[in-house]
Amino acid sequence: MLTIKEYVRASSLEEAYELNQKRNNRIVGGMLWMKMQSGSIGTAIDLCDLGLDTIEETDEEFSIGAMVTLRQLELCESLNEYSCGAVKAAVKDIIGVQFRNLATVGGSIYGRFGFSDVLTVFLAMDTYVELYKGGIVSLEDFSKMKYDSDILVRIIVRKTRAKIIYNAMRIQRTDYPVITAALSKLGDEYRAVIGARPGRAVIIRDENGLLDGGVSSESADAFARFVASKAQTQSNMRGSAEYRTHLVKGLTERNVMEIGG
Amino acid sequence: MEIGIKLNGRMLSDNIDADLLLIDWLRDKGCFSVKRGCETSNCGLCTVLMDGKPVLSCSMLAARASGHEIMTLEGLQEEASEFVGFLADQGTDQCGFCNPGFVMNTIALLRENPDPTDDEILSYLAGNLCRCSGYNGQLRGIRAFLDSRKK
Ligand SMILES: Cc1cc2nc3c(=O)[nH]c(=O)nc-3n(C[C@H](O)[C@H](O)[C@H](O)COP(=O)(O)OP(=O)(O)OC[C@H]3O[C@@H](n4cnc5c(N)ncnc54)[C@H](O)[C@@H]3O)c2cc1C
Ligand code: FES
Ligand code: FES
Numbered sequence: 001m002l003t004i005k006e007y008v009r010a011s012s013l014e015e016a017y018e019l020n021q022k023r024n025n026r027i028v029g030g031m032l033w034m035k036m037q038s039g040s041i042g043t044a045i046d047l048c049d050l051g052l053d054t055i056e057e058t059d060e061e062f063s064i065g066a067m068v069t070l071r072q073l074e075l076c077e078s079l080n081e082y083s084c085g086a087v088k089a090a091v092k093d094i095i096g097v098q099f100r101n102l103a104t105v106g107g108s109i110y111g112r113f114g115f116s117d118v119l120t121v122f123l124a125m126d127t128y129v130e131l132y133k134g135g136i137v138s139l140e141d142f143s144k145m146k147y148d149s150d151i152l153v154r155i156i157v158r159k160t161r162a163k164i165i166y167n168a169m170r171i172q173r174t175d176y177p178v179i180t181a182a183l184s185k186l187g188d189e190y191r192a193v194i195g196a197r198p199g200r201a202v203i204i205r206d207e208n209g210l211l212d213g214g215v216s217s218e219s220a221d222a223f224a225r226f227v228a229s230k231a232q233t234q235s236n237m238r239g240s241a242e243y244r245t246h247l248v249k250g251l252t253e254r255n256v257m258e259i260g261g
Numbered sequence: 262m263e264i265g266i267k268l269n270g271r272m273l274s275d276n277i278d279a280d281l282l283l284i285d286w287l288r289d290k291g292c293f294s295v296k297r298g299c300e301t302s303n304c305g306l307c308t309v310l311m312d313g314k315p316v317l318s319c320s321m322l323a324a325r326a327s328g329h330e331i332m333t334l335e336g337l338q339e340e341a342s343e344f345v346g347f348l349a350d351q352g353t354d355q356c357g358f359c360n361p362g363f364v365m366n367t368i369a370l371l372r373e374n375p376d377p378t379d380d381e382i383l384s385y386l387a388g389n390l391c392r393c394s395g396y397n398g399q400l401r402g403i404r405a406f407l408d409s410r411k412k
Contacts, residue, residue: 004280007262007324032302032320044279046325071314096388098308098315098366174303174387 002035006043010050013132013151019045020149027151029107030069032099052106052154055079062157066106070094070118073105082159083125086166086182090121095174110152112143112200115176117168119143120195123203124182126160140203160186165255168196169247171238178239179247183255190223192252194231197244204230215260224253264327268292269336277323283309286323287333294334294361298390305389306362308369309333315369334361340368347409348402355393363389363399376407 010016019025024042028034034041052065055076062079070091073079080088094100094117108118109129119139127139132151139155164184168177180195190211195201206212210223233244265274268290277286284307287295297319298306307319310332318331334341341364354360363386370377370385377385382403383396391399 002280004322007279007322028322028325030320031322031325032317035320036301041280044322044324048325092384093387095303096305096366097369097385098305098317098388099302099320101311101314101316102321 001038003040004044005041007046008043009046009048013047013050013153016045016047016050017132017149017151019043020151027106027110029067029104029110030102031107032103033107033111033113047106047151059159061159064105064155064157066104066110066152066154068105069101070103070105070108071097071100073118074100079157082157082162083121083164084162086121086124086164086184089166090117090168090180090182093117093168093170093173093177105155106152109139109142109155112147114198114200115180115196116201117166117177117180117195120168120180120182120193120201121164121166122155122157123193123195123201124164124166124184124191125162126158126186128156128158130154130156143200162186163259165258167251167255169251176238179233179244179251181248181251181255183252183259185259192223192227192231192255194227194248194252197231197233198236198238199232199234202231211256215256217257220253220256223256224249227252262324264324266323266326266328267330269332275323279322279324281323283318283321283323283326283331286326287318287331292333292335296358296361298358298362303388303390304359304362305366305386306359308362308365308389310337310365310369313369313372315366334365337365337368344371344403344406347406348399351398351402351405353394353398353402359389359391359393363391367403379404 026041028044028046052067054065056063057078074088074091128136129142130136130153134150166182168180170177177196182193184191190206192204193201204227211219228245228249231248233241235241296306298304302320308315309318311329366389
């Protein structure tokens, strides 16, 4: 069970940051993950009054506040148009609408959960996180960083020319994914992103230029084999390492064929 | 701490513990349609509308709801009565425990999308678990209600 002594709606990021420096204080996003843990929290720091619940768009980027919910991501037409529907595809099976109306993008990305559909799809784009003290860091770097007491303020997605495909394998709709597999072509760069390995999602680039000559069933097969050899998998109750590697190969091949040249 | 929540149209103030969950506050105020079916944010039984949007009251602090409007099934009887008879006609419920959550989320679905396809119904209601039925009764009931509106 989780106990909380005090609840504060921060009136500024500075106030939230200062409160968050105390070891047993915590930022609350949607609180869904936090609630699964037990322990005692001194002060729950709520960012809900800081205007971080909107998705703003300019010609260059999307700026997504940390308190934006997964449901807002799902319903945001411009973000889904840019991502070829990949964002919606990534979040649509996360429990249910009521859950996605609470779960935040800030909590999802800060958490860097191994199983995360959200981390996987944002890694497939040209994405950065804005940290209150740490400034702007690429999501790829952030995904490898240790947990600290900084505050994730927003997610920035630069509108690099992109084609993106998202697929995940679940034993049952609304369950955690057994594997997540996104593929994007950002400018001229192909990136496969594999998550729920069950470790954190990783980006695997086409460093041998297997797709340089265009997409064909042969090049898709070769790239999928390459990705499967690079993405380290492990076993857990949802599937064995071998099964996951098999899925990585199959889903990546499918993603390459779907994305086309 | 002090909170103020508009519950089913009535403004209520209260003094609560910081970690009181919204579901427990609502039941304390007599809203017994709001039930706890799991401890893992998975079942949808505790669904209420916050500012018109369906949320899991078991997974949010009552303090977060302060300054907002919460509707439970107690306050939405009239809207629910439009379609619940169609669910009953299909023998949707066995134990009926999941029913309030289903009804609340169906209200939210129909407000957002008055003429959903079967796929849209299934995906909107995917976060409402029923341990007795296979969900076909619920789908048939909602479909029958939608068809009746077109006649
Ligand atoms: C039962 C269950 C099933 C799930 N299934 C899936 C799934 O299939 N796919 C998937 O992708 N995800 C899944 N998730 C994860 C979910 O989508 C969210 O990513 C998760 O709940 C965290 O989001 P939150 O808003 O609830 O964060 P919280 O629980 O509030 O916070 C999580 C952590 O992040 C910290 N935090 C929150 N916001 C910030 C911030 N702005 N700055 C700094 N720190 C912050 C908190 O202090 C906490 O440590 C599941 C979660 C649950 C509980
Ligand atoms: S009680 Fe199960 S989701 Fe709230
Ligand atoms: S009828 Fe028993 S849980 Fe749904």
